[in-house]
Amino acid sequence: MAQQCVLFAGGYSPWKIVLASDPSPSVRYAAEEFAMFFEQLCGARLPIISDSVFPASYEIVIGESLRTSDDCGCPKDIAGGEDVWYQIREDRVVIAGGGLRGTLYSVYEFLENECGVRFFTPSLTHVPRRDSVILPVKTHSYHPPLEYREVFYYNPCHSADWCARNRVNGGHAPLAEKHGGAVRWHGFCHTFQSLVPPEQYAETHPEYYSLKADGTRATGRRAQLCLTNPDVLRIATEQVKTWLREHPDATIVSVSQMDGTTPETMLPCLCDECRKVDEYEGGHSGTILHFVNKIAEAIEEEFPYASIDTIAYAYSIQPPKHVKARRNVIIRPCFRDPDLLAEWYRVCPRLYIWDYVTNFRHYAMTFPNYDTIAPNIRSLIENHITGIFAQGVYDTPGLDFEELKAYLFAKLLWNPSLNTEQLINEFMAAYFGPAGAPLKRYLDVLRAKIRDENLPLLCFCNLPVPYITPEIIEFGKACFDAAERLAGTPEILRRVQQSRLSLMFMELMYTPKGSPGRDEAIDRFFDRVQYLGVLLVSERNKLPEARQRMKEMSGLYELAKEIPHDANRPDEI
Ligand SMILES: [Zn+2]
Incomplete structure (x- = not known):
């Protein structure tokens, strides 16, 4: 039988967490985070002790300490200080990455890879409940290809813990000393x-x-x-x-x-x-x-x-x-x-790039860029980019699966070889529960249309867009109806309703002025936008102006004439 490390079994864990006697704030925090999530995982609260006591078996050593002074192979003083390293042996676990944020990141990587923990959104962390925690003996190391990773979406900008847990290091988030600071x-x-x-x-x-x-x-x-x-x-x-x-x-x-x-x-x-x-x-x-x-x-x-x-x-x-x-x-x-x-x-x-990743004309519109994220990041890295500022919908929450996109960007900026399909599947199941399946079907239809017809996604474009057709709107409505029926809890229903706003927006934008009930439908849409805590539907106009403007628009094609279309502006900063 392969060698194993039994961290928890039979309702008991003999393990202790060991730290240097004077650890850095981020290493101390790494130990606290490990202890907290481990307790959520299996119910065992592991004590945190100092390396000044005599070494013993069953130690989880976190960060550099007297215990790591031997030749255990953990990285020392690596440039950038974000490298991940951990080693699982039968009677000892060492989690000690680069000095800046690497040890904290190694803890999160350990929790994700070895324990199945997922940090989906600031308010949704998935920790599986385990009767036993038995891990294969192994050594894991990882060097992130990007030294600067910023997910400029609303929730990441407001949640330092979520950023640190997903190894997002951009300084628009209030990342503090305990997170190892920020870029x-x-x-x-x-x-x-x-x-x-x-x-x-x-x-x-x-x-x-x-x-x-x-x-x-x-x-x-x-x-x-x-x-x-x-x-x-x-x-x-x-x-x-x-x-x-x-x-x-x-x-x-x-x-x-x-x-x-x-x-x-x-x-x-x-x-x-x-x-x-x-x-x-x-x-x-x-x-x-x-x-x-x-x-x-x-x-x-x-x-x-x-x-x-x-x-x-x-x-x-x-x-x-x-x-x-x-x-x-x-x-x-x-x-x-x-x-x-x-x-x-x-x-x-050291080349950093500013990447636009949504449509700034119409935040609320459907922008199904799920399958472009990983190839785009990989291509930038191949072209020597070492830092990415991904500017999405940063000034309002709740539009167009924003939390899914922020999660995808976070995971893929850290490791662009991760599987997008798997990331989406895990997120949809956890975030939407039983309502996830019909919504995933809707996303899959959009993704297939973009992929099969090779349709462009532009960051400063007007409507109409070729991937939203009357048939897709009808299919989307059926999917959201099913999701609302399946939601089960008020929280999941709220998430489904928020995500539905983009489809409602597209339908209204595609309805010509003068159609019966159009103004009332626009009012209902904006009432719902406000009720669901969404702050904006475009980068430029506040909600009251947007409501008025939408009513005045006489139709989609005229809208395209009203606002001069200056195409994609990749050069603009
Ligand atoms: Zn001069």
């Missing part, structure tokens, strides 16, 4: 003017800002900086240091050009010094990266954990020919071209 910006983007404010300096020192072709200096809203001016470097460096001192939880400061993609707003400095650098480097990214590198060097000693980021955007998308990014510099490319990404990768191995 958190101060100054997220377009910061040149915050670093060297024109209202403070433009009058006395116009030379701090871009020299234009006509010989004057740009000092307006989108003016860029003269990046070779030593005073500009000094002021910006001091400001970055001030921000890092004032925000000790920040790990990244963005030093990045102002927004603007038109010729009038694209104003890199044309002074002799700047021009010399940019000509040598073959593009305006030259002055930017030299400037960013100098700030990165200046902060390195006082803030060894921090990085400086900048964007490759508009006039700076061509990589520089000579200068390389310092170790503590991150580039955020605002484009997807694989060849250009490969060129940037030679300049900077």
Whole structure:
């Protein structure tokens, strides 16, 4: 018989959790989380003891301690500190990953892989109930391919515990010290003017800002900086240091050009010094990266954990020919071209990307992108991306299976080789209970239509969309009717009704103005939206405006004319 580790059997567990005598907050929290979920699993409350007592059998060692000083193989001081490692032996378990968040993440990975625990939503964790916990002897290790993983959906932004449990490390969530902190910006983007404010300096020192072709200096809203001016470097460096001192939880400061993609707003400095650098480097990214590198060097000693980021955007998308990014510099490319990404990768191995993953025109619309998530993440990783900001519906809960999507993004950003079908099946069964089966059938029909007809999903598109047909709406209504009948509990019924809002929205949008009962149906829809706690149905309009606007729309095709369609905007940030 294969070797086994008996953690719990016959109503009894002899095991103790062992920690270093002075563990980091995240390692202590890792032990507390393990003890809590283990108790939920089988009812046994394991004691947490210090490694100062003499070693014994049946110890679950969590984090680095005197117990791991021997050659147990656990990772020590790994760069990034998020690597997962655990070892299960007959008489000892060691759960000890990288120092930053790796041990905490190893506990969650252990609970998921070995015990079947699932962290579906902030309010829904599935812990199976076990009469015995008997595990095969093994060693497991995992290195996440992405160092930055952000699921910018409403619930993740508000639940640090859920993020940590699913190994989401982006700083929009209130991740605290016990979670091992977060990848958190101060100054997220377009910061040149915050670093060297024109209202403070433009009058006395116009030379701090871009020299234009006509010989004057740009000092307006989108003016860029003269990046070779030593005073500009000094002021910006001091400001970055001030921000890092004032925000000790920040790990990244963005030093990045102002927004603007038109010729009038694209104003890199044309002074002799700047021009010399940019000509040598073959593009305006030259002055930017030299400037960013100098700030990165200046902060390195006082803030060894921090990085400086900048964007490759508009006039700076061509990589520089000579200068390389310092170790503590991150580039955020605002484009997807694989060849250009490969060129940037030679300049900077840390490339983060901002990924739009919903339709910002109509949050409420059906956006069945379930099967694009994993291939998209895998393709970005193949193209050298090491961090992903997945921007979905971040400012309202409850639309279009939002919690399922947030879960898929969390799982797949951590490990893009996981099976999407299995993730969806597990989620639907747990979240919707008996109502999950008809809703899964509805999702499967949508997914098949997208896949079989190779239909695009655009992030700034108007209706109609080719995957929502009258037949699909009728099929969806039947599925939701069945799900409502099967729900069984008020909580599950509420989840079904929330998820149904997107289908109702699509049906209303497809109903021409003047149809009998249309205005009343729109009122009923918005009343329901408010009753179910949904805050918005589009990114731009508040609910009262959206309600009014929807009534005024004379029909779908006219709606498409009313709002200029600027297609997908992958370059925009
Ligand atoms: Zn200049």
